[in-house]
Amino acid sequence: MKLFQCTNCKNTVVFENNTCVNCGYLLGYSSYYNKTVSLDSKASQWNVPELEDKTYRYCKNYNHNVCNWLVDVSRGNEYCLACSLNRTIPHILEDDNLIKWKHIEIAKHRLVYQLLRFKLPVVSKTTDEIKGFCFDFLAKEDLPEASKDIKTGHANGVITLLISEADPVVREQIKKQMSERYRTLLGHFRHEIGHYFWERLVRDKPDTLAEFRNIFGNESISYGDALNNYYNNGPQANWQQRFISKYASSHPWEDWAETWSHYLHLTDVLETAYNFGLKTNPKITAKKNLKINASFDPYRETSFEKVMDTGIPLLFALNSMNRSMGEDDLYPFIISDSVKNKLEFIHNLLKSN
Template sequence: MQVYPCSHCGHLVFFDSMHCVRCGSTLAFVPEAMALRALEPAPGNAPALWQERSPAPGAARYRLCTHRDDGGGCNFALPAHSPHHLCLACRQTHMLPALTDPLLRQHWARIEAAKRQLFYTLARLGLQGTADNADAQASPRYALLADQPGEPTILTGHQGGTITLNVAEADDVERARRRLALHEPYRTLLGHLRHESGHFYWERLVQQGGRLDAFRALFGDERRDYAAALSAHYADGPPPDWQEQHVSAYATAHPWEDWAETWAHYLHMVDLLETASAYDTALRVPGADGIVREHVANPFAHPAPPFDTLVRQWVPLTLLLNSLNRSLGQPDAYPFALSAGAWCKLRFVHDTVQQASSS
């Protein structure tokens, strides 16, 4: 993700920052500008309105999302004229468990933080509207639900444009238990949301985007019985050679899951590359004349860097990331080794996104 200078004092601040630690400014992320702004209360008889510190004449005014101070931890802003009390990202959540339980409220806040990060990446890819009146049907909706005694367990999934997430996934212990039980090397809230967003965008970018034939040639025929495929996967596990063509073992279950896992991996990739680029990271990468030094490319730059550049920089960047983690006694942050077959599918996702964002 991008890092920002405080727009008032220039100190380094971050996407989810609420206040600048140097100058004390209230910070808010403005989706329309995709920027973090230092704000101050607007003068005059304008309760709850904010403006940029030292604003230019006629500068825009804002309101802060209601979920900023009610435990949601949201730092997004709305235009002053918006008819809504919640920001564009928070409005995507249309079902919540009862938040009278402090633990559920804490879980909800963690999920919303991951949702905002997904919102950011999708917006950077041109797949998420950022205007306050953006078409709500063009982006995912979310149902955050909790298990109830005597009721079936809430399963994370996507259906009809809605991503359902069991809020228990925000519990670190429970998520670790499920990761071990399902033999998954990587399981995070953000990873879940990225995966499920892949199902949402498959319908819009592949099915409705005229790419079904190309998809089937690479991922397989999604018309296979989905329930039967999942049952077989959980009963028999992945084939022994799954790494030759897939980013994860679960991706072998069905072409839809293969796409969603690859999609999530692509979002991991571009987000991490942008973060490294924001810190002006330079890497030693293999080149035609041996090992060369180059700065990590920003995948959201215009024009976008070639996919081959992203691939070339990805391996040394993830080796650096894992080495830093090991230096702190932590497990690898990136426990994957991608094959040529997996990279071919990632290229398909990249090309699909580029086609959608340029149309």
Template sequence: MRVFNCDHCGHLVFFDSVRCLHCGSALAFLPDALAMAALAPAPRDGPLLWRRMGEHGGAMYRMCHNHSAYQACNFAVPASDAVALCASCRQTRVLPDLSQPAHLGRWQQIEAAKRQLFYTLARLGLEPVPGRCGPVFEFLADLPGDPAILTGHHGGTITLNVAEADDGERARRRIALGEPYRTLIGHLRHESGHFYWDQLVRDGDRSAPFRSLFGDERQDYAAALQAHYAKGHDLGDWSAQHVSAYATAHPWEDWAETWAHYLHMIDLLETAASYQASVTVPAPRAALRHHVTDPFASPRPAFQDMVRQWVPLTLLLNSLNRSLGQSDAYPFALSSGAMAKLRFVHDLVQA
């Protein structure tokens, strides 16, 4: 995720900013332009309408309904759009009971993570796609006496238990499942991988090369998951071919975990590049210096160049975290087998 500048005063702002702390301008992200904009009210053109500051006769916008009603969104909607919700919020079809304060706060956090996912997918050219909708989301809460809500994907719908937005509950589940990493954005990236497997592999007629790398997805999914959890922590040397232990459960999960890691890579590289970051890795004889390239630069950097920048960047990130007494932000070490799968994802997306 890149950082932005207020286009009124030039001050540094962020993707989730709603106001410039330097000049006080109202800010909104414009999904149609993939840009952060300083907006000024345009009451002469209509109630609750805004346009970019300094523009006369340009495009007009209104704030997403979830911004006005819940302070839960900073995306704007083109004034010509009949839908009150922004391009990201309208993908959420089912919500928990927002009259409960805990549900409201958790939903706000989930929507923030979903907007980050929306941005990355849109930058990759995957969403929105003319003539094809992106995934649909249902955010649900456990109810007494009902079966527990399971996070997952089915038929284009991504379901997320809002309890995942509670830091304590998410940490409890991470420890219980022996996971090194569990975040909201990680969940959404993983589940979006299942959606895009349908789009890019199944419907893109790429099943044969997929199976040569990930295995045959036609094996019984429920039985594979049951066998995976029955093994507990005894999963053998999974790291030689997989990005995570959970990726060994089934080829679909291997793909989704690899897809999520690819989005991690894209997002982190873009952030570092927006700060014009360079990383020098100390060495006894000759230190190696790596300048981070924007993954969306033209021409796009090659996959191997991205990997060469990714490895020292995550080393620096984890070292900084350890200096502050925190756990590694990226607790993974990717093998050549896992890298081959990441390259497969990269080549599909670029195509």
């Protein structure tokens, strides 16, 4: 992600900060200008010189300490673009739910940031019921008995997330039960939005769909039967040679969503490396080049080869750093030649968008 600064004192701040710890000014983020600006704490709305002197106030969800995005007063909206996508939120009178919701919003806002950087359409279902998307954040205990088996997932532009996923203990337990190597809130969002964008970018475009089927397989095979087979019999044999994860081997739709989420992972870490100006010159000579020169904005880079030649050694370096801290690999995946072809398909699709 981009590095941000307080515009009052130039202190480095992170994407979610709503106050500068150095000078005490409030901070607000503009998704339209991709800027964080400092704000006078004595006011409730501001004329912001850095944002073309337009008048802004905080998104309504700032009152719950779950959002620091700004809203253009002239547009008459209560919620920022990211929060306008919410259809259902948990009962926030319960402190535990409020804490979980904050974790969820942090991940979701980062997702929306990334979709905007890709110049993908971000439209709420409240605006466009057919082509828009929205989020339902649900607690199982609040659901009627008939809906108790609901899971995190996507259907017709509605992305459902069980708020229990915001509890790191619960998430770790599920990760072990499912024999997964990686499970995060941001990962969930990237995966599920992948299903939505398959419908927008692939499904109704014959040439693109034909290319998709050539690379990922025929998605018209029974999805339900494929998932039942996966859960009953496990992943395909030698799945590591053709898929980014076990789950990706279950069905072409899941292969797409898993690969899509990994392309978003890769792009985000590359943007962070670019903003830090990361370069390395390893002290060994290796068969594969381990040098990093993150000198480009990955959202603007058209060369897939350049993305991979920088991204793979960057991920290796990040894994090595994690091990130095006694942690598991940050990115515990192998990118095979088959997976590279799938990532390249997504790369080209996004660059032509």
